[in-house]
Amino acid sequence: MAVALRSSGAASWQARRSICSLCVTTHTGGNSLPVTPLAGKAGKQGNSVGAYTCSDLACSLYVRGEKDVGTWLHESLTVEEKIGRTVANLTAFAAKVTA
Numbered sequence: 001m002a003v004a005l006r007s008s009g010a011a012s013w014q015a016r017r018s019i020c021s022l023c024v025t026t027h028t029g030g031n032s033l034p035v036t037p038l039a040g041k042a043g044k045q046g047n048s049v050g051a052y053t054c055s056d057l058a059c060s061l062y063v064r065g066e067k068d069v070g071t072w073l074h075e076s077l078t079v080e081e082k083i084g085r086t087v088a089n090l091t092a093f094a095a096k097v098t099a
């Protein structure tokens with residue numbers, strides 16, 4: 001399944017510290033807010049869902065520590081648990097888009 005992401009542009013309120021809703025990484029540089037049109041009829045009517053995500057969509061790299069991130073929330077999860085949570089968040093997001 002493919003989900004089309006469309007950036008909503010760089011509004012000033014986005015250029016603050018934000019948390020990715022998929023991998024729960026905190027970025028001080030600001031995440032983007034891709035706007036995802038809903039699949040099917042609802043999408044054609046202009047309905048969309050938005051989610052804060054890492055602007056480069058490198059969530060899996062951040063979670064695994066393969067890409068440097070500014071600030072992590074203080075968490076005691078293992079890498080495996082963070083990966084599981086990211087997958088669960090992504091699944092829930094996809095379900096919302098295609099509902």
Ligand SMILES: [Zn+2]
Nearest residue numbers: 020023054059
């Ligand atoms: Zn992310």
